[in-house]
Amino acid sequence: MLVSYKWLKDYIEIDDLTPQEVAEKLTRSGVEVDIVHAMNQGVKNIVVGKVVDCEKHPEADKLNLCQVDIGEEELTQIVCGAANVGKGQYVVVAKVGARLPGGVKIKRAKLRGQTSEGMICSLQELGFEGKTVAKEYAEGIYNFPTELPPGTDAIPLLNLDDHVLELDLTPNRADCLSLLGVAYEVGAILGRDVKLPRFSVNEASEKADEYISVNVDAKTDSPYYGAIVIKDVKIEPSPLWLQSRLMAAGIRPHNNVVDVTNYVLLEYGQPLHSFDYDRLGSKEVLVRRAVAGEKITTLDDVERTLTTDYLAITNGSDPVALAGVMGGATSEVDNETTNILLEAAYFHGSTIRKASRELGLRSDASARFEKGVDPNRVREAGLRAAAMIAELAGGTVLSGVVEFDELDAKPNVVEISLEKINALLGTNIDANTVEGIMDKLQFPYEEENGVFTITAPTRRQDIVIEADVIEEVARLYGYDNIPTTLPNTATTPGGLTTIQVKKRKVRRFLENAGLHEAVSYSLTTAEKESFFTKESSNRVNVALPMSEERSALRTTLIPHLLDALSHNKNRSMQEVRLYEVGSVFQTDEETITKQPTETTFVSGAIMGLWHEHSWQGEKKPVDFFVAKGIVEGLLAQLNVLEKAEFVQTEVEGFHPGRTAKLKVSGTDVGVIGQVHPTVAKEWSLHETYVFELNFTKLVNIETEEIRYNAIPRFPAIDRDIALVVTESTQAGEVEKVIVEFGGPLLKNVALFDVYQGEHLDAGKKSLAFSLRYQDPEKTLTDEEVTKVHENVLKGLEEKLGATLRS
Known part of the structure; x- marks a missing residue:
């Protein structure tokens, strides 16, 4: 509902309030005002002009040469291209120096050799929306319907000095779909009378x-x-x-x-x-x-x-x-x-x-x-x-x-006690206060021993039961005046569940890592999911789908994220990083007789450049290790990173050489890798990496309580080793053995280089690790570190056949 401030003043005295103040009071009383629109969008120096003469421009067929009276000593010449301009019209003229919406300034100009001292305006050029302009003026300039003195300020004539309040009404407040209804509402807030229209029919x-x-x-x-x-x-x-x-x-x-x-x-x-x-x-x-x-x-x-x-x-x-x-x-x-x-x-x-x-x-x-x-x-x-x-x-x-x-126009009557009003609102207001509120609302009432019998006028069709009256009392008493109290019950204070806390951690981490949250439909098609799973026995089909594209409940979030990436790519957005925390659905029944199993997944999809520094010319495209790093950080937030293991594997719809399954405590919880190029082509995507984790499984994994250690007072000793292993040996296997034989002094292991090629035998590769040894109680000697380090090398040789690279 759009309410003109100037029009509203016809029914209630509000000259002492600005439109913004009226909007604030309405919103605080429960009638929300979304925004206050100023009709004038920067328009200045526009006047009424009378077209005294209008002839065709001598050098242009589509231009007219107009002599316009704008209330000055001499006529003003204006070149106008509107087809509907004509002699005798009263028009809106933007004089030289005038301002139009968008900061447009009107200047003296020459058009095809003729001087133009201003502009004859259409309503659209003054900021009016095309849908509100009369059809005869949808194209061309605006003509005033009556004669007006030339030179008169056109801003008040066109109501451009008005403000419009945009009301966002709830369905029960149908009374405010009228100026009189809004006037009654403002009158109740301010305690002022409403001036009804006066008319007589002859x-x-x-x-x-x-x-x-x-x-x-x-x-x-x-x-x-x-x-x-x-x-x-x-x-x-x-x-x-x-x-x-x-x-x-x-x-x-x-x-x-x-x-x-x-x-x-x-x-x-x-x-x-x-x-x-x-x-x-x-x-x-x-x-x-x-x-x-x-x-x-x-x-x-x-x-x-x-x-x-x-x-x-x-x-x-x-x-x-x-x-x-x-x-x-x-x-x-x-x-x-x-x-x-x-x-x-x-x-x-x-x-x-x-x-x-x-x-x-x-x-x-x-x-x-x-x-x-x-x-x-x-x-x-x-x-x-x-x-x-x-x-x-x-x-x-x-x-x-x-x-x-045969219309029943009887008003509703509601009976309510003062005790119930106070009990429900948690207040201690007296009968006089309630009476004052009813007087402001102009609701007739009778009061006897604290019981009010209230007659709601028929303009307020929403006042039907006790709760409606209590709401009116609360609104006009002022929500800010209602005391804040805790319920007088043996309830426990509210809070987030463990799952809710962990969901927030996941969202916060992924957003801090540069991913944006996506929210997609829970309904999809079997065809889209077939790129990533061939199983159909566990899919839940909708009995009466609203469309073919929404015919089954999803079993994976990945196709929806790829849809979003494709949508962005088609609009020249090449670097996109999205994640979604949502439910997937499965069943073990051919004929659905019970609710399907609902599982929460965390999925992500990234493409394009992960990092770009235009000054240094540095560009880092997304790769497997970027996606893996994101997942490792997410696992760290859930305190399960130490129990995680990435196992190279082949998964439907993924690149066979750039895909790993994620296991935590020996349980499969997800997959990470590059979308297979043939699958990516179906979405018109280039190299794209995704991950999908079973959040329900992750949060149910037992974790140890997080304990913080003091910053070590004694220095650490770093040793680097380059190991020659078979080409099939995975870095993760080597790291496990190093940790196993490193004992309590080994505090950190990091892979920093992989090499294959010259000076290595066929079928071999070199893995370089950095090992850090530290004792929180003392400074380690070289002999102590060497003893542990040699034990690590011996274990590597025994278990993996790894040798130091010469």
């Missing part, structure tokens, strides 16, 4: 029931239907003030009749509809459920086939409108219309919602009927619109409202 002696009759078959769907007949109207553009208010509310102006119905819609929250009486086709309005298969062409020129679920407004036989959703094209008000049938009705919300949803026709009217309108304002809104049409379109309102009325 009815003719002719009676409306001589021109139209109203019958309702669908009485449950339409308990009230009122018809007002207005004769001899003249269709023309609305006054500028009306157009500008509609545009501020995001509604496109049409003509003086349609604009009035939209104006009252925003003012009262009551949808109205105007028919061309002469094109209605009869003197009867019949409201009924549609007949299956009958058709209607709506105002958007689309022919629609109706069902019995829809409510139709008919002329006794044929539909002329979809009740509460959209009018029909056959009875549309146009420039030739002279007689109006004005509809003010109450339609049941669920009926309108069903038609609107199924036909894809969501409108301002349907949104209000769906949420509920004030039954006591329906007739009043119709009369308000009739009075405005008579004033602005010169029409004559016939006597009486022809209506069908």
Whole structure:
């Protein structure tokens, strides 16, 4: 809901508050204001100009040479390219030195040899959205609908000195879908009275029931239907003030009749509809459920086939409108219309919602009927619109409202005790405070011995039960004034579970490592997953999938991450690093009779450059060891790195030489490696590395309590060794043996070089390790280190046949 600050001031005194202050008070009371839009987006120095003369530019067919009166001693020459510019028009002129949205400054210019002293503007150039500009001005400049003194400041005329509050309303606050509803809300917050619109309808002696009759078959769907007949109207553009208010509310102006119905819609929250009486086709309005298969062409020129679920407004036989959703094209008000049938009705919300949803026709009217309108304002809104049409379109309102009325317009009554209000809110407010709140809300009430009997006005359809009244008391008492207390129960304080803590650790680590979190669908296709698993017996298929691409529950996260990488690559994002913590689903049943097993996985996918330094020209592409380093860091966060082992293997969909399974305490918990080039090609990806870990298994592995040691006071001794081993020997196997024979003095082992080639026998390779020896209690001697070191070399030779490289 868009609320004009200047328009709101018609109904409540808020001159002492800025739009931002009003927004703050509304938000604090529970009616959230998303943002306050300034209508003026930097526009300065624009005035009204009268085009005194307009001729074709002598050197350009598409340009016009205009002599414009802008209230100065001499006429101003402006070159204008708009096709709709013409002599006698009153236009918006940006003078030399003016500012337009985006910081555009208007300067004196020469166009094809002719001087242009300013610019004649369109509304779009002044910052108005195209969808709110009248169709006749969708292209070209804007013409004021009435004569105005040249040189007049155009900013207030166009409402560019206004601010618009964008309300983010919850479904229960349908009352704030109107200016009056917002005014009541502001009035309750400030303790001020609301000024209701004042109007009178001058009815003719002719009676409306001589021109139209109203019958309702669908009485449950339409308990009230009122018809007002207005004769001899003249269709023309609305006054500028009306157009500008509609545009501020995001509604496109049409003509003086349609604009009035939209104006009252925003003012009262009551949808109205105007028919061309002469094109209605009869003197009867019949409201009924549609007949299956009958058709209607709506105002958007689309022919629609109706069902019995829809409510139709008919002329006794044929539909002329979809009740509460959209009018029909056959009875549309146009420039030739002279007689109006004005509809003010109450339609049941669920009926309108069903038609609107199924036909894809969501409108301002349907949104209000769906949420509920004030039954006591329906007739009043119709009369308000009739009075405005008579004033602005010169029409004559016939006597009486022809209506069908079985509408229950009784207000809701709620009884609640002061004790219950305080018990639920944890407050200690007295009866006088509650009475003051009810007075501000303008809710009639009676109080006896601490029990309030409250009558909720029909404009507040959301006040039905005790909790609704308590919410109103809390809002206006002030959420900030409600004390913070702990429940007086034997409950334990809340906190995160172990799994939640570990999930947060994983996310924090991966994000600090440079990966971004992805969130993907839990539904996928067997075809996508077939690149990584051929098993289908454990897949859970959806009985009624919403699409072929979402036909089964996923068993792996990798295809979704590859989808995201491909999406980024197609948009020239080459360095992408993503991870996801999500569930996969499996079952051991062919016919699903129970819930599938849900397992949490942590997966990642990275491609492109891992590191780039433009100044030094350093570039490091992603490789297996980058992915492995990320996984090792993740395992360290979970305190299971020391129990981890990477085993080279072959896995479906992975590069056979660059893939390893991850085991922790002997249990398979995941895989890491390069996506097979043929699989990567299916996603149009280059070299890509992924990992996928079974998080559920990882968090269930027993870990020792983390203990911290003091920083050693004694120095360490480093020894480097280069070992010649067979080509098939893995560095991890060598490291295990070194640790086994190194004893308690060996504190760290790190591989720093791998060599194959000249000076080595065929089938051999050299692995270079750095070993660090340290004793926390004393300084080691060379003899002590040499003894342990020789023991390590002996063990390597005995277990792996490793020899020192000469």
